[in-house]
Amino acid sequence: MTNWLDEVPAFDWSNARSVHRQCRSVLTRLAGDRSLLSRLVHEIEHDPKRLAESEIHPLINRLIAYQDDARGFQIRVHMSPGSRELVPHDHKYTFTAYVLAGAYVHVWRRRTDTAEGDFTSTDIQPGIVSIERPGTCYTFGSPLVHQTIMLPGTVTLFMRGPREKPRSHAALDMWPEADQFPPSYEQGKPKHANGQRPVTMDEYRSMRSQLITRGLIDELAEIGS
Ligand SMILES: [Fe+2]
Numbered sequence: 001m002t003n004w005l006d007e008v009p010a011f012d013w014s015n016a017r018s019v020h021r022q023c024r025s026v027l028t029r030l031a032g033d034r035s036l037l038s039r040l041v042h043e044i045e046h047d048p049k050r051l052a053e054s055e056i057h058p059l060i061n062r063l064i065a066y067q068d069d070a071r072g073f074q075i076r077v078h079m080s081p082g083s084r085e086l087v088p089h090d091h092k093y094t095f096t097a098y099v100l101a102g103a104y105v106h107v108w109r110r111r112t113d114t115a116e117g118d119f120t121s122t123d124i125q126p127g128i129v130s131i132e133r134p135g136t137c138y139t140f141g142s143p144l145v146h147q148t149i150m151l152p153g154t155v156t157l158f159m160r161g162p163r164e165k166p167r168s169h170a171a172l173d174m175w176p177e178a179d180q181f182p183p184s185y186e187q188g189k190p191k192h193a194n195g196q197r198p199v200t201m202d203e204y205r206s207m208r209s210q211l212i213t214r215g216l217i218d219e220l221a222e223i224g225s
Contacts, residue, residue, distance in 0.1 A: 003036050004029070010071040013094050013161035020139035023096030027137060027157045030075070031098055038217040040065040041077065041208055045201070056203060058181055058195040059084045060150075062158070063207060072162040079207055080104075080150040088124050088147040089170035089192060095160040096139045099132050100216055102154025106130045106138075107147040115143065121171045155216060168192070 008026055011019050030037055041063060044050045050064040058081075066075040080102065088109050106129070113123040124145050132138070132148075140146060142164040170192035172178055181195030189196065199207070211217045 001039070003039075004033075005036070005066050005068075005075070008071070008073075011073065011161065013072070013164075016094060016139055016141050019094060019161065020096060023139060023159045024098070024137045027075075027096060027098035027159055030157060031100060034218060037065070038220075038222070040075075041211060041217050042220050044204060044208075051201075051204060052198050054199045054204060055196055056199050057193070058177075059086050061199070061203075061207060063199075063204070065157075074160050076158040076160070077207075077211070078156045078158045079210065080152065080154040082152045084150050086148045086150070087171050087174035087192075088119075088121065088145050090145050090168050091140065091142055091160075092163045092165050092168050093160045094139065094141050094164065095158055096137065097132075097159075098137045098157040099134050100155045100157060101134055101214055102151045103131060103133045104148045104150040104154055106132045107149075109145045109147060111145060118169050119145070119171060120173045124171065153210075153214065155211070155214070 005026070011022050013019050044054060044063060044065075050067060053067070054063045055061065061079045061081055063077040063079070064074060065077050068074075078097075088107070107126050108128040108130070109124040110127045111119060111124055113119060167190055169190065172191055175192065178191050178194045183189070184193035184196040185198065186193070186196070208217070212219055
């Protein structure tokens, strides 16, 4: 079944200012389109590709709501499995986040070292500290480093662009527990991806139920698919 996301053009992800306007427009519309968001989440059950790429991680879980490789973007639903701190990290890509529920302390940090490759907590000074609440929308470029301390039940829409660097990095000295988790199911992933694996069907259904219980999406019967 087609929907308006199929008509979204490819974005120029190298221009953070314009891509923020475009992504904010898409995510704001999707946050307000309960019928489509509900359908996208329910469709995952019957879409092996999106199910396989929906992942469990000790700090943040994700469902793949929409993906288009040709246009180079993916929209996820991120769900905090509890009160979690994502220690300072960067991303391989530029993304835009829109908060649907919950809240988090968001520390934008700046690197004081060479700004390349691995870093530790001593290489990154706090910059801006903000509180991200429902309705907040921001865009984060791949060179930046941030830290998020999430309330239980925090849910965000997350729209990412194409990969811009080989791998991400994290201040692992602030997350020694990473050693307690098995390596990511994907070979070659950094240590902060430890514990990452595809969702099971039961886990997917549990996440979907949480979204329904929280009032963020509808039951299947209510969306008529
Ligand atoms: Fe992040």
